[in-house]
Amino acid sequence: MFSDADAAALYDLLNPWEPESRPSDRFYDELVGAADSVLDIGCGTGAMLHWAREHGHTGRLTGLDPDRAALARARRRDDIEWVEGTAADAAWRAAFDLATMAGHAFQCLVTDDALRASLAAIRAALRVGGRFTFETRHPQARAWEDWNPSNARDLTDPAGRALRVWHRVESRAGDLVTFTGTTAEPGGRVLRVDRTTLRFLDVAALDAFLAGAGFGIEGRYGDWGGGPITGRSREIITVARRM
Template sequence: MNRGISLMADEIFENPRLADIYDSFDPDRSDLDAYESMVNEFGANSVLDIGCGTGTFACRLAARGIEVIGLEPAEASLKVAKTKHWSDRVRWIHGNALELPPLKVDLVTMTANVAQVFLTEEEWKETLLAIRDVLRPGGRLVFETRKPESQAWQKWDRENTYQRVDVFNCGVVEGWVDVTDVQDSLVFFRWTYVFENDGAIITSDSTLRFRSLKEITKSLREVGLSVEDVREAPDRPGREYVFIARRQTDVY
């Protein structure tokens, strides 16, 4: 899940066996409804989806005729994305925000946990600067981030996250997550998957940075992105911030 300045992605996204089962373990993507609504609200005709993963959101937008660019450092996830309906209408880019070719879009999105994978201040600032540069004047960045005070990680254990899923063309797979460490604003955790057809056990270690409302607001303003609104995530009321930041016409 660490999709920062490095091209290295976590095993859950980069390992082909895990990328192939990712959607089966997260089939309810109603969290994307709010993002799709904001595309309408802001009249965006072009969207850059950073950390697009297996491409669910990008393909949803492409089906509506939106110009979509899906950016993802994990090649295995992109391979899955390219098999989906409407994927031929998405421009897929393997890489991170610092390696984007010249382009301009109306809206940049970072759904799910993407905004929290940038662990250092340098990673976060460099990414925000890259985003600002691809936004047209008046264009917007929309992303969500979990509220540190809700301490969501307290329920990241086998008891609360265990799933046993029968995956098409794969067989039954067991999966769960466990927190391995918490250091200040950093939460470290490990995904474990057991493939019943051959007994394979594959793990993936991830880390998220939990930033405060004040920290995020300050970081956006420092790169010339004004905070237009901070909303609740409809699927996680009281547990997440949804930031809407707009590119200022004059930036430093």
């Protein structure tokens, strides 16, 4: 048995929020620290907002995510508002200075309809001039090629179980990649398989969606140090502004 709660705890183990050592986390942490009110969409287990509150953020912090088990972990802090729902469900009006989708959560928006509905809701939730910041893996880097069992990781989970976790790509269709994440005992007995589809938009397609939703591009980076996008960039990092 490897429950949804176990999977959420494992997520935190595999993806600790560490702004002091991880440039991607620092990038978001600086933006969050400078904003009075923040809506973190696809907040997952809430680590980014937990860190911000713990490190002195006194403004409004709100996390939104459709995954109940992840939100249950997020709710361990009750001085932050946690809301269950998708980006498209966001019903706030001109309430936030900053909206974020960290940890490649933006790639979970896989259909054109989901992208349009999500961007419209995010825009409405922002004050005029508010920013929406997110990253998406650049398709040119073909990150999915690393998602295979030869990159399996062995670890001990928070409950003390020895585990082996790995990914396997099932299909690639256009800009969609579907893959499984398997959690197993070290001997190979499979405890759990999760299937995910992510969308890999290129810069032109991304910018068409953003412009169509009423966002302008304020900042665009190819790496977490603030460098421009080049032919070798692995990320498309965007700071969009509500027009």
